[in-house]
Amino acid sequence: MKKFIWPIYLIFLQKVDSTNQYIKRNILKWMKNWTVIWSMHQTNGKGVGKNLWETEKEKNLTFSIFFKSITLSIDKGYVMNMIISNAIHKILFTYSKFIWIKWPNDIILMNKKIGGILIENEVINKKIHTTIIGIGLNVNQLKFNSKFRASSLKKILNKDFELDKLFYNIIYSIQKEYFLFTIHGESDIRDYYVSHLYMKDKISFFYIRKNIHCEINGFSKGIIRNITRRGNLVIEFNKNKKIFFSQKEVQLIF
Structure with a gap:
């Protein structure tokens, strides 16, 4: 196991409705910074908005990380999304050069969605006080609902992956990316993203x-x-006209 930059408090659950919801239910009881909830079977995982995250038990990674007192302003909330996206991308890039970050919160491999990130913030006095980061990554699953453009690492790359190894590598990568942000600020994080x-x-x-x-x-x-300094997507249309969009205003079809 890797030596982490900050100690993590790992809670492993065989089955749970949602790792994000588990943190919410227990947040006032005993949650420490860098608490990680990892489950082998998530029965009601959430995506952004009303989307559900469909996953087969013991085949994928579904986990959530709890942060507190990160002191980001509301308009900088997207920075955490960049940190998490970059960290996952850097690990998966070692397996394939055809891995991409789909704005704002999806992981794409060979034009197929293999992962998603859900970030939920609690705001106090216009500052982000606590953050729950939910991560779903399709790893060894082979069958998917045909109406979703989803796939997995194994289905595309034709190899099995060790869930434990991948999990700890991603956690370490997230800590490393967050550490770089605390030392150097947003610029390098943004450039990579x-x-x-x-x-x-x-x-x-x-x-x-x-x-x-x-x-x-x-x-x-x-x-x-x-992307803008507030995390909005910049799209150029005819005649060099650029328009900024928030997450709910635009959808990339293909």
């Missing part, structure tokens, strides 16, 4: 929901160029 964005600088097809900031709505072609 942006340079590994899925479909960056390529013509893509988007669904744009109606909003007051954009006259474009419905389906439209565009090119992902960057």
